[in-house]
Amino acid sequence: MGELKRVTKTLVGYLQRPDLYPELGRKIIKNIFKRNSAFRGKEKTNVWATQRAVSQEQAIQKLFGKTAVPFAEQFRTVYDESVRRQEECPVKMGGAGALELIYEACEFTDAKSVVETGVAYGWSSLAALLSLEKRGGTLYSSDMPYLGQNGDQYVGYVVPEKLKKSWKLFRHADRESLPRIFGETQEIDVVHYDSDKAYDGMMWAYSQLYPRLRKGGVFISDDINNNSAFQDFCEKNGIEPTVVDFEGKFVGVFVKN
Ligand SMILES: C[S@@+](CC[C@H](N)C(=O)[O-])C[C@H]1O[C@@H](n2cnc3c(N)ncnc32)[C@H](O)[C@@H]1O
Structure with missing residues (x-):
């Protein structure tokens, strides 16, 4: 799809969804006044993350005291079906x-309430739901629809029907979804952040999510190498995070003291 066609389709998508007007306003302001601030501190953070990075298996062992079993092996049937759905x-x-x-974060915390931002196909949702269903817990997810691709209906496409009873999906930008989610759950066991990857968006969401994460809960943020938001947030709050080297990027994780 050409760039102009994509931008036009996205704009038309926004105009058809009045509940997304606040996000449209923020995007316009960001593009005019703060084009480069999304990547603030990126170089410093990449040095910091590289120095402390461990593998996902090492992180699971260190934080949760468990030997990680590959997801595809542990949930072979569900996984294969989800791969097939992603392909179609x-x-x-x-x-x-x-x-x-x-x-494993959900297992470690005996999670009953998990909040995630960023769903897309729904792989992270699937991982959380497979643990939550064991104890009747709920996953609260926030995801902006894929306006440029008519993708709204496909958000969470790999999640099997039978797991959806434990799932509440809020289809707004985080700044609108999270207040609604906090109206339904006050004490969160696990946070998985994987949506807006700009510095200000991450900082804002972390500052909303962290106070609501219970003591002993697990905080995970994807793509912490795009800017220094995760590092700055941890330093400001005296948090010693674990950094995971994952498929060419870094994931940050810590257990709340
Ligand atoms: C990398 S994908 C998420 C992948 C997913 N966690 C998984 O493991 O399959 C990022 C998602 O975040 C959503 N997103 C980006 N900015 C957002 C925002 N400000 N509010 C809510 N969702 C947003 C995008 O629509 C996209 O679906």
């Missing part, structure tokens, strides 16, 4: 996060 999906979306880390 006509809309192309963002890739999966660190599934074993998310699943």
